[in-house]
Amino acid sequence: MTWLLVGALTGLLYQPAPASSGVHELTMSMRGGGTMLYAISVPRGYDPQRPVPLVLVLHSGGERIRYYGSSFMKFLALPALDSLHPIMIAPDCPGRDWTDPVAEEAVMALVRQTLDAYPIDARRILVMGYSMGGRGTWFMASRHADVFTAAIPMAASTGNDPLDTLGTMPTYVIHSRADEVVPFGPAEQTARQLIAMGRPVRFQPLDQFTHFEMYRYIDALRLAGRWVADRWNRSTEK
Numbered sequence: 001m002t003w004l005l006v007g008a009l010t011g012l013l014y015q016p017a018p019a020s021s022g023v024h025e026l027t028m029s030m031r032g033g034g035t036m037l038y039a040i041s042v043p044r045g046y047d048p049q050r051p052v053p054l055v056l057v058l059h060s061g062g063e064r065i066r067y068y069g070s071s072f073m074k075f076l077a078l079p080a081l082d083s084l085h086p087i088m089i090a091p092d093c094p095g096r097d098w099t100d101p102v103a104e105e106a107v108m109a110l111v112r113q114t115l116d117a118y119p120i121d122a123r124r125i126l127v128m129g130y131s132m133g134g135r136g137t138w139f140m141a142s143r144h145a146d147v148f149t150a151a152i153p154m155a156a157s158t159g160n161d162p163l164d165t166l167g168t169m170p171t172y173v174i175h176s177r178a179d180e181v182v183p184f185g186p187a188e189q190t191a192r193q194l195i196a197m198g199r200p201v202r203f204q205p206l207d208q209f210t211h212f213e214m215y216r217y218i219d220a221l222r223l224a225g226r227w228v229a230d231r232w233n234r235s236t237e238k
Contacts (some may be wrong), residue, residue, distance in 0.1 A: 017117035021046055023074060025067050025134035026060025028110060030094060036106045038091040039070030040114070041078060045085075051121035053086035053232075056111060056148075058129030058136040060155075061216065068092050076214060077128065080221035084229060086126070087118050098129070099159065105138070111147065122140050124232050128221075130214055131182065135159055142166055149235075150228040154217055157182050158190050166190070167199035170231040172224035174204045174217060181211035202227055 020023040021044045028036045043052065048123035059072035067091035077088060091110055095103035114120065127148045129137040134156020141151040142165040154174040158166060169192070175187040184205070204224070209216040 007235075017114075018042060019046065019048060023070060024076075025070050027107070028091075028113070030102075030106050031109075034094065036091055036094045036110070037067055037069070038089060038110060039067060039073055041073060041086075041088040043085045043087070044150065045081070048119060049090055051119045053084050053124035053126065054080060054111075054114060054118075054120045055084065055086045055088045055092035056107070056125075056127045056140070057088055058107075058127065058133030059090065059093065060130045060134075060139070061097070061132035064092065066092070072133070076130065076218060076221065080218045081126075081128075081225040083222075084124075084126075086115065086124075087120065090115055093132075093136075097132050099139045103136075104143070105142070108144065108147075123149055123236055126150045126152065126228060128154070128224075129156070130154045130217065131156060131211065134182075138166060140237075141169060142173065145169060150231065152221065152224045152228065155179055155182050155211055155214075157186070163190070163193060163197075165199040167194035167197075170200045170202075170228055172202045172204065172227050174206065174220045174224060176206040176209040176211075176213075178206075178220050179211045200231065 011220050021042045023041045034148045057073045057077045059069045068224050069092045073090035094106050125148050127140050133155035137151050137153040138158045143149050145168050150170045152172045173191045177184045194201040
């Protein structure tokens with residue numbers, strides 16, 4: 001539903017796409033004024049003639065340091081998901097959270113810009129995040145199921161999103177029983193309900209990790225990435 005608007009903004013927001021491997025920290029102009037900081041990671045051995053997956057990385061809440069998305073990506077997403085050899089984009093949230101209309105519009109414009117600038121395999125577009133970013137992952141996946149093909153929400157609430165809009169794509173949910181900020185019970189219940197509905201959802205409970213021990217999620221996220229890759233491969237073989 002936002003693609004007509006995003007398409008109209010592409011010319012305004014476009015920036016030259018870095019082709020060299022590594023993490024590049026950039027700035028994107030937003031409609032109505034203002035800018036959004038973001039980072040893009042180009043994988044080693046990047047070939048502009050070869051389609052690659054795209055991963056949208058949504059950072060957690062907390063202190064909004066400059067290029068927080070970049071730090072979050074380098075800290076958690078890159079070590080865990082490098083086996084996908086993806087282009088990764090990690091914006092700094094420009095609104096109160098990822099469900100803010102301003103943030104949604106800017107993030108989806110960034111996705112569109114990246115799709116236009118790089119040879120992205122449209123069958124392999126993942127959104128992932130932790131805590132506030134995990135909430136944003138549920139939100140973005142439910143509202144833009146025509147774009148994303150997999151989701152990994154971690155330590156996250158589904159907010160007020162209707163159950164029937166969730167888990168429509170391969171979704172790997174990770175949550176710790178010891179989470180003292182986002183309760184484990186509702187997250188497990190939602191995942192079990194979606195699985196019972198026949199949705200392509202996997203739930204991975206963790207033990208003993210508090211909400212602020214985000215670094216302990218790396219191994220689980222690595223498994224989630226492999227699971228997503230397997231689902232992608234199955235879908236392309238049909």
